[in-house]
Amino acid sequence: MSRSGSGYDAVVDVDDEGDLGHTDLQDDLEFHASNFNDTPANARKAPSSGLPPPVTASGGSSSKRFLWTISFYAQFFDVDTSAVLQRCGAALFPRANFLDVLEGNPDLYGPFWIATTVVLVLFLGGTISQYLSQNDKAPFAYDFTLLSGAAGLIYGYTLFIPVGLFLALRYFGSELANLLECWSLYGYANLVWVVVAFVSWSPLEILNWAFVIVGFGMSVAFLLRNLYPVLSATDRQTSKILLIVVVMLHAGLALAIKILFFAHGSPVARAPGEGGPDKGGDSSKMMFF
Known part of the structure; x- marks a missing residue:
């Protein structure tokens, strides 16, 4: 017979006659530490949505993280190099749902450095494309408006579209x-x-279009595959509209990349000497021979 109370299990061994009056409490009564309040090791945490709460506790301590503290934002970059490389591989060669690869720990470290790398490579590739498209022997100028244009496009798209x-x-x-x-x-x-961006600097327009279209197809398929379970949580008509919006916005990004960085006569880059009435050029350009 067992009875719990005050944090203990009481175990009583009843003799064959079933008479508690003949029970030797010294020998038959045993006390064991209760584990009723212990949390099972395999218990799952309830899923959270949105940003983590501004006040959290870590490691059993009472340390608090507020919006205006560095520790609050540091938790979004709490990922090691191997995890980032694994996620990059899962993005390029998707075999499973990417949200499962994240394992409930999405990070901003990888997205920030990937976006920064895209900006720099777009600037480099766009500059090479402009250089190869130049027919005359005039000195070529680095146009840093390509860099600011790439930063505005990539950072803006990656930041505001998900919001x-x-x-x-x-x-x-x-x-x-x-x-x-x-x-x-x-x-x-x-x-x-x-x-x-590494392969789209060719002066052959048809080749550049092919690379951009392939990149658009791979990236939009990656997005749709992972967003569909979330979008389907809404009603059917709404999910269809949101899917179309996601595809159209991503097609706009791909088209902007092609026209602004890998097209001859890009509206972002200006030819040398178009800086003003005196034909002196733009101070944001750097000449080389």
Whole structure:
């Protein structure tokens, strides 16, 4: 017979006659530490949505992280190099749902450096493309408006599109929407554009178009594969509209990359000597011979 109370299990061994009056309490009564309040090792944590709460505790301590402290933002970059490389591989060669690869720990470290790499490679590739398209023997100028244009395009797209998608999903009642996961998903999807930018500086327009179209197809398929379970949490008509919006916005990004950085006579880059009435050129250009 057992009875629990005050944090203990009481175990009583009853003799054959069933008479508790003949029970030797010294020999038959044993006390064991109760484990009723212990948490099972395999208990799962409830899923969270959106940003982590501004006040958290770590390691059993009472340390608090507020929005204005560095420790609050440091938790979004809490990932090691091997995990980032694994996620990059899963983005380029997807075999499983990317949200499963994240394992509930989306990061901003990988997306930030991937976006920065895309910006630099777009500037380099766009500059090479402009140089190869130059027919005359005039000195060529590095046009740093290509760099600022790439930064505005890539950082703006990676930052604001996931926010808009997250707000739309929450508005239409999707409880699966998570802002950090949206940022991480779009950030790692940019990895395809690093490869595209390395090979799209060719003076052959048809080849550049082919590379950009392949990059668009790979990245949009990656996005749709991982966003579909979240989008399908809304009603059928809304999910279709959101899927179309995601595809159209990504097609706009691909088209902007092609026209602004890998097209002869790009509207972002200006020819040397177009800086003003005196034909003196723009101070943001650096000449080389």
